[in-house]
Amino acid sequence: MADPPTRSEPTTPRKTSEPPGPRLSRALILDRAIRLIDAQGVTALTMRALGASLGVEAMSLYRYVNGREDLLEGVVEQLVGSIEVEPGERMEPNDGWQAFLQWFAHDVRRLALEHPAAFPLIATRHPAAPWLRPPLRSLRIVEAFLNGLRERGFTDHQAVTAYRSFSSFLLGHLLLECAMSCVGTSFAEEPVDEGNADLPNDDAQLDLTDYPTVARLQPQLTEDHTRAEFEEALEHLLVRMDLEMSQ
Amino acid sequence: MADPPTRSEPTTPRKTSEPPGPRLSRALILDRAIRLIDAQGVTALTMRALGASLGVEAMSLYRYVNGREDLLEGVVEQLVGSIEVEPGERMEPNDGWQAFLQWFAHDVRRLALEHPAAFPLIATRHPAAPWLRPPLRSLRIVEAFLNGLRERGFTDHQAVTAYRSFSSFLLGHLLLECAMSCVGTSFAEEPVDEGNADLPNDDAQLDLTDYPTVARLQPQLTEDHTRAEFEEALEHLLVRMDLEMSQ
DNA sequence: CAGCCAGACTTACGTTGTAAGCGGGTGCTT
DNA sequence: AAGCACCCGCTTACAACGTAAGTCTGGCTG
Incomplete structure (x- = not known):
């Protein structure tokens, strides 16, 4: 927790010496997107979350992906492409x-x-x-x-x-x-009410x-x-x- | 188009004499939601749009519907309920x-x-x-x-x-x-680019x-x-x- | 008649997708 | 070597969304 005072760049966590090649690529993004979907479902796949998972800001993805629709389209294409x-x-x-x-x-x-x-x-x-x-x-x-x-x-x-x-x-x-x-x-479905029975609540065990x-x-x-x-x-x-x- | 000048309530479009019964009901909301989906697709079904379509503010729906998830669940239930x-x-x-x-x-x-x-x-x-x-x-x-x-x-x-x-x-x-x-x-898919060919754009006519x-x-x-x-x-x-x- | 409450409205906040512009490093050009 | 263009990620900003919380109002009940 105690930052050593030798930190020279307090605001920019980004290293000054960058590898020349792009850190991102469409394939890399799609791959990570698929992993996110597998782990937490499609609704959890937001541009920001995907960016964060790649150590990158959300807007950076837009260079490789034409918006969220195109991202999902790419995910589908990538998955279908794995069929032999x-x-x-x-x-x-x-x-x-x-x-x-x-x-x-x-x-x-x-x-x-x-x-x-x-x-x-x-x-x-x-x-x-x-x-x-x-x-x-x-x-x-x-x-x-x-x-x-x-x-x-x-x-x-x-x-x-x-x-x-x-x-x-x-x-x-x-x-x-x-x-x-x-x-x-x-x-x-994660929003699990505990016992709110005002509206017809069909989760928990069904009444048969x-x-x-x-x-x-x-x-x-x-x-x-x-x-x-x-x-x-x-x-x-x-x-x-x-x-x-x-x- | 010309409003008769006899309008007494210039700010509140709501009539002063209300029918006693509720203007909304779960069934009515679900019915309208289904119609909206049929007409413009699921993504067009927003709480605000649905409210507007019923002449009501979005938040008014929450008395009958437990959020958007519950709304969709209700839509499914209503539709499946129509099966004989x-x-x-x-x-x-x-x-x-x-x-x-x-x-x-x-x-x-x-x-x-x-x-x-x-x-x-x-x-x-x-x-x-x-x-x-x-x-x-x-x-x-x-x-x-x-x-x-x-x-x-x-x-x-x-x-x-x-x-x-x-x-x-x-x-x-x-x-x-x-x-x-x-x-x-x-x-x-409504976002139809005209001829932007930067990214692999697979709409229009496919190349066979x-x-x-x-x-x-x-x-x-x-x-x-x-x-x-x-x-x-x-x-x-x-x-x-x-x-x-x-x- | 007083109070209450169902039922719709208002305000407000956090999150989302995304448009627009910025900056700084890299590598090519001259 | 100096300049320059460009790639590539960052920053800012905004509209739309879902929704929590509180407010107003009119009719019904005690």
Whole structure:
């Protein structure tokens, strides 16, 4: 606490000798933003907080980011960019499209589970083009997805149809899984009243007396089978696509 | 435009003779909030704007609404409350669970299409309980859903499983459909730069030169078949449930 | 008739996103 | 070596937002 009196710069904490390269970069900012979202939720990502987390003033970010909207857009782009459509060692095309889609689905799921607080952004931000459907909202991914299927015997029409089905499937299952994994975290809803019962206050434990069936089935409803549901639904989707292809 | 000079209260626009009942109510506020969201998007729903739209100061809303979070929660509750699990004239239980689920799915879809700007709220707000899955996030609905299926021959386990599958299905398909119907509307992204190309600016027309397959298939990708996709996927989900029940 | 209180208004504060301009170090030019 | 332009972060400032706290007013109740 006792500052040594040798301090020469009482006001400017900034070192006089700066490394020449910029201390900031778009990638660095986006990276930190993602980490902030993961840790404290999207609403905690303010320009000032992000700046502070980088040891920098809020306004400094505007050189690399075109406002908050663009920041969020960049976060989404960065996250979606981490999806690998195919595994690193190129799989044989005759591994079949089923293996291809399996791998792809699981990589998107990995992304969702690694960033459950950010996934709603990916899911609900307006895509750049109407046919860029969440969560597959990058040209690179759509291109690779369509090519991957065409290389494995899909017609154009079949590939496009598969793209549509897959988007819906991933969006529904993963968004739900993220919501469940965020329940109970710090940034779900922090303003917890203690016992204020003036307004219909539905937090704490719900009153199930009027809903006997829900009450009776609550144990089953509470069980978390999201993983198994995902696998099962994916399997069924593939079966369904198989049927449609051969018909 | 010409005010008659008989105006007696030049400063207070408020009438001296007030109707005794409150001019505001929670339902009225929520109703107006929904209308505002439908018209201009969620971000346009500010306390002040909502108050102004009701001819009232922002702070007056706080008597009926516990802050903005509670307002949004109320909006979601009101919207979800408009879902009818079964048609008005009680259908025969032997109409079969398929008809039951068909009707239910289409009523949730109606809600989504009537309020495309509000549906993301329903989809992504943290539910009160982990097993209250969006978009079926009300005890009333879950209770009616489970009962409806049990009356039509489902076991407890089957009903719970159906609830899970249905949530994912509705969430994925309807959220996607809402996103598509919101693209191009005023509240998608209004800060449209004209030609500023300093930062990677991905609005306007995307550059597809590096993505030949997407470019080639753009016509097919642009076609909107959301309605048919919904029906088809619903049909397949029902078939899949049928198989699982008989096995 | 006095008092009270529900219900809307007023004021005020902290936080947010962001426009506009500043400054000082770096590295290139002459 | 002197100048200069520019990159890059800082400072100041403002409008809009959510909301805490207090105020006024009219109708109802004791």
